[in-house]
Amino acid sequence: MSTQSLPSRAAVVIIGGGMAGLSCASSLAQQGVNDVVLLEAKTLAHAGASSFGESRMFREMYSDPVLCRLAQEANRLWREEEQRSGEILRQTHGLLFYGESWDEETIEGSIPGARRVMDDQGIPYEALTSQQIAERFPLKPRADFSGLFEPTAGAVRSDRVIAHWTRTARAAGHQLIEHCPVQAVDPSSGRVSLQSGEQIEADQV
Missing domain, CATH: 3.50.50.60 (FAD/NAD(P)-binding domain)
Incomplete structure (x- = not known):
């Protein structure tokens, strides 16, 4: 006590x-x-x-448009918080979302669903093939995998x-x-x- x-x-x-x-x-x-x-x-x-x-992930890459808009608003508030604190509270290094490219939604969404929402809301991303993922990251994805890389995502300190x-x-x-x-x-x-x-x-x- x-x-x-x-x-x-x-x-x-x-x-x-x-x-x-x-x-x-x-x-x-x-x-x-x-x-x-x-x-x-x-x-x-x-x-x-x-x-x-030390850190927690932040992203705007969601299959649900409501979650995507909430994440964008959260990032706006994080920028304000950094101005108030005078500190860097986030580190932007990008985020890779990869796997099977089916439309069935999981707890993390789906690659096609996330791509549609990001296109609709103007969020930048790169669409990557399995080979491109293997060339850029220390991963060995299956040949039928694909991915999305969100360059503005990162980690909250x-x-x-x-x-x-x-x-x-x-x-x-x-x-x-x-x-x-x-x-x-x-x-x-x-x-x-x-x-x-x-x-x-x-x-x-």
């Missing part, structure tokens, strides 16, 4: 101290919302969390992003409380119950 004191009330309580929770805290700080408490069961962006590590958002939230006076696992949330009252038996109420959770 955290040794940091827990207030009985806050305007906003955020549950989780990974990239999603810290981005929420940072955004609230930029909007002038200072009465914020973030509760993290372990440590911020700990080794067992999906946010842990999640370690830098976490540090930037943490600084932003703390500078605004937010309380980022680690080792504070949540037991339950009552949506009607905004009451958050912790495993320690303590409670905190919020206008928004």
Whole structure:
């Protein structure tokens, strides 16, 4: 359990101290919302969390046009975040999507579907044959494979992003409380119950 004191009330309580929770805290700080408490069961962006590590992929290559537009909007917001932070938070090095060229959609989409959406939305890419993939990358794809290379894709430097958002939230006076696992949330009252038996109420959770 955290040794940091827990207030009985806050305007906003955020549950989780990974990239999603810290981005929420940072955004609230930029909007002038200072009465914020973030509760993290372990440590911020700990080794067992999906946010842990040096980088995470970003791309606009999707078969779903809605996801594609959301990714484009996210990239616009990333550019604004880099201007605010004065840091390079992303590295552009391109992304290869390759495999069988059938129209059946998988969880990652399909090559023909992604190509149609990228054509429709004007996103740059290169269409590659199996031989071209083998010549450019350390891969040995099957002869019937093809691929799409998105040159503007790359990696988000999640370690830098976490540090930037943490600084932003703390500078605004937010309380980022680690080792504070949540037991339950009552949506009607905004009451958050912790495993320690303590409670905190919020206008928004």
